[in-house]
Amino acid sequence: MQKISALIFLLLFSLTIGFSQAYKGRIEASKVVVPDGHYQDEYTFDTSVDPQRWTKEKPGLHISFASTDKLYFRSEVPDLQPESLVWEQAGWRGERLNTTLVVWSPDTLDQVRFVLHDLVGPKGAVLKRENIKLNLVRYVLSNYPYGDGNLDCGPSPYRDVFLMPDRFEPFERFQLPGRTSRPVWLSLEVPPGTEPGAYQGTIDVKTDRYNATLTLKIKVQPPTLPPPTEWKFRLDLWQNPWVLAWYNHVEPWSEEHKLLLKKHMKLYADAGGKYITTYAVHSPWADNSFRIEDTMIDWTKQEDGSWKFDYNIFDQYVELAMGVGVDEAITIYSPVPWGNRFRYRDGKTGNYAYAIMAPDSKEYKAFWNIFLTDLKTHLQRKGWFEKTYIGINESEMKQTLAAIQVVKDHSKDWRITYAGDWHKELDLLLSDYSFLFGKEPSMKEAAERAARGASSTYYVCCNPAKPNNFVFSPPIEGRWISWYAVAYGYDGFLRWAYDAWPEDPTRDARHGSWAAGDCFLVYPGANSGIRFEKLREGISDAEKIRVLRDKAAKSPDKNVKKLMLEFDQHLKSFTTERDFNEQKITDAVQTGEKMLDQLSDLLK
Incomplete structure (x- = not known):
């Protein structure tokens, strides 16, 4: 009886707390503190902002098309009244079009499944059903630190835990428990050779007891979107290839590992990924990943004091990434690892040893001159030197400048990239510069970099709170990111990381040190998710x-020129509006999308 009373008390207490959160009532897992100060699961339960709403829903299947810009919570009746059974969308040939289907019911539904049909267009042209892909959106555990008002890259609070929709999973059918909702993500690939015009088709939705029919009306516009490998937007998502071996319990760089990597990296290439992340040092970021980044270039100090460098893993990874279409740039991290710690193999003992070398020291300059000479020769032999960057990340300015001086003294032909705050003294030294959002150059300074052929991108990480790609970020922020890049005049976007997974990413997206989803955008099994697809949507x-x-x-068309001027004026709002109200940024992107649709109809 005491246990039951305690459970009732906990439930009532959690309901009370739930109403005080930014997303009231959306807490779906509760954490409690145990004596050692850590947090652990004790009870997991669902609550709703208004449980009585479920009693007002008619029994049976409810389904509606819905915006991909919003999140739909598991325990809530979605605000989708009246239900929409028709999806109307315009898009280019070669474009991927996305929508969300939300399924909900006050009673349990078994064997929910979708039967796809071809879409028929002008003169009998067909958009085949094979171009439609459905993914179940799975919920993962996520913290929600906005309410703390202190999102500054410190330890992420574990006291507020939510089930948040993000991870995609292929499916044939699923069960929908009573009084729950489930989003399904629909993607339609429009083949490049599709005949322009209006297409229409249906999807049959079946359950064990109920059926429904959905209608798709797609307007294929004349322009053609180039394939992602030809996109100019510079997408740089840092990779950790060892994490796949670790998660899947396979030997790093075995054939099994490389097969997994090809599928994993193809997802990145299909989003327009341009940079291959490589490592010349072991654990450059102070051991802050669950599976740390290892070196791809093994350093051995031989018994006679000379140095030998093994590029076997480096070559394998670069060739693998290029083979799936990521082939524009190679970044090698880093001449300034955090802590100035460098690992090497002692040729005499066979043991690993560590050297601490500050970039302004004689030891550092002597060693890096040896390494850079060997590295440059290897890159030139492979034909990769012209697309390689030496990468530095958020390092202290004195060390950064000293390291750059060593690299440039070795050869003025080296390209250097830096991710961090805007520093005027770095501007002319960097071929590629990525600025932390909010710590950026002026638009005039960014334009000056572009005019002399230097590339500029920007990034978000564990801060700022908004805009971002956290699991709990409104999905529209992922799309807004690219609109901002275009408006500001940047070449693209960077993020750490593509795949720095925590211990159990398919279930629990929290890292422990940072907000949920900060360190990864895709899931094991080369599965995408809402955040990654919205980022890709913005790049498109x-x-x-x-x-x-x-x-x-x-174009000589005056209407085109007038509309283009109006569009450019609209773009300016992306650089001046810093409120990040969800509705405001949604309206800004959707207004821009409508203007693009008008231009697409005018420009054949």
Whole structure:
């Protein structure tokens, strides 16, 4: 009886707390403190902001098309009244179109499944059902630190735990427990050779007891979107290839590992990924990953004091990434590892040893001159030198400048990239510069970099709170990121990381040190998710803007020029509006999308 009373008390207490959160009532897992100060699961339960709403829902299947810009919570009746059974969307040939289907019911539904049909267009043209892909959106555990008002890259609070929708999972059918909702993500790939015009088709939704029919109305516009490998937007998501071996319990760089990597990296390439992340040092970021980044270039100090460098893993990874389409840039991290710690193998003992070398020391300059000479020779032999960057990340300015001086003294032909705050003294030294959002150059300074052929991107990480790609971030922020890049004049976007998974990413997205999802955008099994797809969606928008600008510049149509001027004026709002109210940024992106649709119809 005491246990039951305690459980009732905990439930009532959690309900009370739930109403005080930013997402009231959306707490779906509770954490309690145990004596050692850590947090552990004791009870997991669902609550709703308004449990009585379920009693007002008619029994049976409820389904509606819904915006991909929002999140739909497991225990809540979605605000989708009236239900929409028709999806209307315009898109280019070669474009991926996305929508969400939300399924909910006050009673349990078994064997929910979807039967796809072809879409029929002009003169009998067909968009085949094989171009439609459905993914169940799975919920993962996520913290929600916005309410603390202190998101500054410190330890992420574990006291507020939510089930948040993000991870995609292929499915044939699923069970929907009573009084729950479940989003399904629908993607439609429009093949490049598709005949422009209006297409229509249906999807049958079946359960053990109920059925429904959905209608798709797709307007295929004349322009063609280039394939992702030809996109100009510079997407740089840092990779840790060892994490796949660790998670899947296979030997690093075995054939099994490389097969997993090819599928994993293809997802990145299909989003327009441009940079291959490589490592010349072991654990450059102070051992802060669950599976730390190892070196791809093994250093051995031989018995006679000379140095030998093994590029076997480096070569394997670069060739693998290029083989799936990531082939524009190679970044090698880092001449400034955090702590100035460098690992090498002692040729006499066979043991690993560590050297602490500050970039302004004689030892550092002597060693890096040896290494850079060997590295440059290897890169030139492979034909990779012209696309390689030496990468430095958020390092103290004195050390950064000293390291750059060593690299440039070795050869003025080295390209250097730096991710961090804007520093005027770094500007002319860097071929590629990525600025932390909010710590950026002026638009004039960014334009000056572009004019001299230097590339500039920006990034978000464990801060700022908004905009970001956290599991709990409104999905529209992922799409907004690319619109901001275009508006500011940047070449692209960077993020750490693509795949720095915590211990159990398919279930629990929290890291422990940072907010949930901060360290990864995709899931094991080369499975995407809401955050990654919204980021890709924004990059696709950026490419459409680029293509339309080129077409508009050559068009004599006055209506085109007028609309293009209006569009450019609208873009300015992305650089001046810093409120990040979810509705405001949603309206900004959707207004821009409508203007792109108008231009797409005018520019054949």
